[in-house]
Amino acid sequence: MLPFITFKQFLNDLRRQKLRSALTMFGIFWGSCAIVLLFAFGQGLTEAQLTSQKGMGDNIAIFWPGVTSQEFKGLSKGRRIRLTEEDCELLKKSSVTVSRISPEYRRHSIPLKYGKNNTLRNIIGVWPEFGIMRNLIPEFGSRFINQRDMAERRRVIFIGNILKTDLFGAEEAVGQTVLLNGTPFTVIGVMKEKVQNSSYGGRDSRTVFMPASTFRSMWGHRYINNFVIQARPEYSMLQARREVYETLGAKYRFDPEDREALGVWDTSRGFEFLKNFFAAFQAFLVGIGVSTLITGGIGVSNIMNVVLEERTKEIGIKMALGARKSYILTQFILETLLITGVGGFLGFLFAWAVVSVIPLLPFPDLEQMIGTPRVSLLSGIMITALLGVIGFFAGIFPARRAANLQPVRALKLF
16 A cells, blocks of 8 residues: 555655656666666677777787897807798697697788789788688688698688778679789688787788798798797686797797797787776776766755655644654655656666667768677666665655654644
8 A cells, every 4th residue: 555655645746846856867867877878888899899809819829030138058149030830830739738820921012913903912821720710701602721722732812801892892702813923823712801900910801811832832931920829728828828938949949038039919918908998997987877876866865855844744644643653764765766766767768779779870880889789687787776775875864854753843843
């Protein structure tokens, strides 16, 4: 019976004080809406940036040859380290922590021609494992380089999706013959479009990949430009890096602690930094929403104090007729919870509508920038809990004042 009476009283207050009630609920509405939107967009932005970071590869490290900076076993510093494909084979056979490895041979601004279309592109010679490590996923009906291409030194290439458009337009690229530096090559695969916000030699979408064996036979390179490794899941990249330095340090006789002998870019460290940064950023955004909601709760508490002043005589009559303190206390708390609940529910619905409309907007690059925001179960649970706490504390103080009124004094005031 009490909830029905409380709800009826709530509707009567809304009718009598429309503006005041609307402004009170707006604070809760905006706070709830802010939490949901900030949580949804923060999560979408985090996922977009982490996905973009993984565009170059997941849990990989790139090593470059360097110059020793320390003396080691009688050898002077300043020795140049030059890496070969045999070093990659050594690491592949002997390493415990490395799951995949591939050398990279590079040539820049090589002429590429198909029909009347001409362009200058970067050419990279790699092993088949390179495609998996670097997330070079072939489009349907195409493939990446395989071991048979390597063994037979086939003149085949795998190209980026933008390069495919530049050369072939809407025409099918797989199976076509192009002239690379005047030599005919067959296109065996086209990269599926991916988000990539970092690179070390140009974007994959504009690059040409060929078997390392074919690359060597064309240009006669003895030394590789760099090599890429991927650590096994049970080992950290730090352990894999240490093993690489120890293995190659033993071969080329440099100190494994000499970080100048081999340059390295550990992408997993950048990924962890971004992950922690966006977690803190998302917590900051949600904190702003929570602060807004608490401010709205303070407004509700103030309004309930005003309501108490207006209904002092009514409370006195109820208590004179036998109403208990618990009845008055419960009624005021329930009214406060109704105000916060209605405002919170409307805010949640509005935020959900905004998040639902975002993917429908005609901006193709919007998803890459902010990701796909979505309302999560966690945000709904968090708002429900916060509204309950805020509603309780916003109502408990005016409710206690109302419950502690003396009937005679309450009636005497009006």
